[in-house]
Amino acid sequence: MMDPMTTGSGPAVLERVRKLLAKAEDPACPPAEAAALNDKAAELIAKYGVDQALLAAGSPEADPVADRVIRLDPPYALDKAGLLAVVAAALRCHSVRRKQWDRGAYVHSIHLFGCVSDLERTEILFTSLLVQASYGLAAAHVPPWEPVATFRRSWLAGFTQAVGQRLREAERRASSAAESGAPSMALVLADRDDRVARRVAEVYPRLGRAAPRRLMGSGGRDGYAAGQRADLGGLRVGRMAPRALHSTG
Numbered sequence: 001m002m003d004p005m006t007t008g009s010g011p012a013v014l015e016r017v018r019k020l021l022a023k024a025e026d027p028a029c030p031p032a033e034a035a036a037l038n039d040k041a042a043e044l045i046a047k048y049g050v051d052q053a054l055l056a057a058g059s060p061e062a063d064p065v066a067d068r069v070i071r072l073d074p075p076y077a078l079d080k081a082g083l084l085a086v087v088a089a090a091l092r093c094h095s096v097r098r099k100q101w102d103r104g105a106y107v108h109s110i111h112l113f114g115c116v117s118d119l120e121r122t123e124i125l126f127t128s129l130l131v132q133a134s135y136g137l138a139a140a141h142v143p144p145w146e147p148v149a150t151f152r153r154s155w156l157a158g159f160t161q162a163v164g165q166r167l168r169e170a171e172r173r174a175s176s177a178a179e180s181g182a183p184s185m186a187l188v189l190a191d192r193d194d195r196v197a198r199r200v201a202e203v204y205p206r207l208g209r210a211a212p213r214r215l216m217g218s219g220g221r222d223g224y225a226a227g228q229r230a231d232l233g234g235l236r237v238g239r240m241a242p243r244a245l246h247s248t249g
Helices: 010-025 032-057 079-092 116-139 148-177 187-202 220-229
Strands: 064-074 092-101 106-114
Touching: 032 116, 032 148, 032 187, 064 079, 064 116, 064 187, 079 092, 079 106, 079 116, 079 148, 092 187, 106 116, 106 187, 116 148, 116 220, 148 187, 148 220
Parallel strands: none
Antiparallel strands: 064 106, 092 106
């Protein structure tokens, strides 16, 4: 059975998420309880995505495939692209990384494809995670013998790894919980993924794969720990998306 708290409008779902996060952010809230509240918020976002998929199973036009381009400003544009790609994949979107020459400099962006509800979830979570990562980077101690940029790139890689693992687990739990219903959740999600993949192939018929990056910094462990603590419940309504991660290095 669908939870009535997750089958309403997006704002109604986020209102419940905000209440969970407000309790987690209370200084008097024990760390273990705060972590549990944050995970509950992530599960709520995941369940909302599953419920939207089920509601649209009989009428795909209710949650159509769409696309949008998100520009990634420096510094660390490639690292932000990696974070966005991981969030998008966990939330059932496809992403294409683009690099274009514009006014004397390269501009990085991600072209996202997915059903509208999944694109919305991806943008909300990615924007929230950028804010949290900027605070985490500012607070992280960079060893005096290591270049700041090298450390921060490895920190962001660790952060991205932890966030991806947590999001995939939340999505898996939400999908498993819906398996007892009809139609089959696996078939519903497979059909949505197939429709998204066809749209990507139409737009990018000769799409290749980017070469893997090699990062040498020592910040991965601290970044991973920060990603384990990160709030995956999304943004407060009204918060503006930051243009870039701020850096002093």
